Amino acid sequence: VVGWKGYINDPDMNNSFNMAKGMLKARELMIKINEMGLAVATEALDPFGPQYLGELVSWYAIGARTTESQTHREMASGLSAPVGFKNGTDGLLDSSINAVKASRQSHYFLGIYENGQSSIIKTKGNRYSHLVLRGGGGRPNFDTVSVMLAEKALKNAGVESRIVVDCSHANSMKNPDLQPFVLNDCITQIVNGNKSICGVMLESNINTGNQKIPADLSQLKYGVSVTDACIDWETTEHALRMTNRRLLDKKLNGE
Incomplete structure (x- = not known):
């Protein structure tokens, strides 16, 4: 549905779509995060965006609605x-596993070269592409059975079982x-011997919940998401410390 398209597309949140400002501010933010020693992850939605931000990003997600897009599969391959x-x-899982397989191959397509010219791009393929389980169709798929079925599907497709x-x-x-309960279940699977879960995603912000963007931007609540509802900072900290403690115990026990 129509809504705010994000910081790069509309940084002033007023439908002015000052993308030049958004791109500059996004780079400044990503540089600061990298300088702190933290990795940056982002969704690769606009196929030209990574040309401006790529050296600052350590991990990309392709969303559920664009996983079937050939353009995004080609982009991911490079x-x-x-x-x-x-x-x-x-x-x-079929479309996402097919996307993983397609993005691991070399592709040719029209794109933007580093000097800004339209060019024919050739990629080498991305051997680190993988599956993300986010649930769907009215049910979750993070549980042990769902993960095992995903592992089997990946094996049948000839793809390594790397799952976020x-x-x-x-x-x-x-x-x-x-x-946090979904996270705890995933950590339990790892503690019990699962080898395929290599990461998790949490939607987190400073404060909990979400809010609509009001006509009067001064009414925005600080630190509250304007897209999906999030857990707050305290909950995030507790969840990550719990995760670290449980995985550290597993390592110390030699498991």
Whole structure:
């Protein structure tokens, strides 16, 4: 549906679409995050965006609605970072596994060269592309059985079982309060011997919940999401410390 398209597209949140400002501010933010020693992850939505930000990004996601897009599969084949393809909104895995396979191949397509000219681009393929489970079709798919079925589907497709679990979206039924429980289940699977879950995604902000963008921007609540509802900073900190403690215990026990 129509809504705010993000910081790069409309940084002033007033439909002015000052993308030049948005791109500059996004780069400044990403540089600061990298200088802190933290990695940056983002959704690769606009196929030209990575040309301006690519050296600052350590991981990309391709959303459930664009996983089937050939343009995004080609783009992913040339990105210099791992790319996670989310399963479709129907919860099925076929399109995302096909996307992983396609993005691992070399592709030719029209794109923008580093000097700004339109060019024919050739990619080498991205051998670090993988699957992201986000649930769908009215049910989650983070549980042990769903992960095992995903592992089997990946094996049948000849693809390594590298899976990131999105703890939000359909896996939490859009209820941010359920995200820590989804995370805890995933960590339990790892502690119990799962080798394929290599990461998780949380929708987090300074304060909990979300808000609509008002006509009077001065009415915006600080630190509250204007898109999907999020867990707050305190909940995020507790969840990550719990994750670290449980995985550290597993490592110290030699498991």
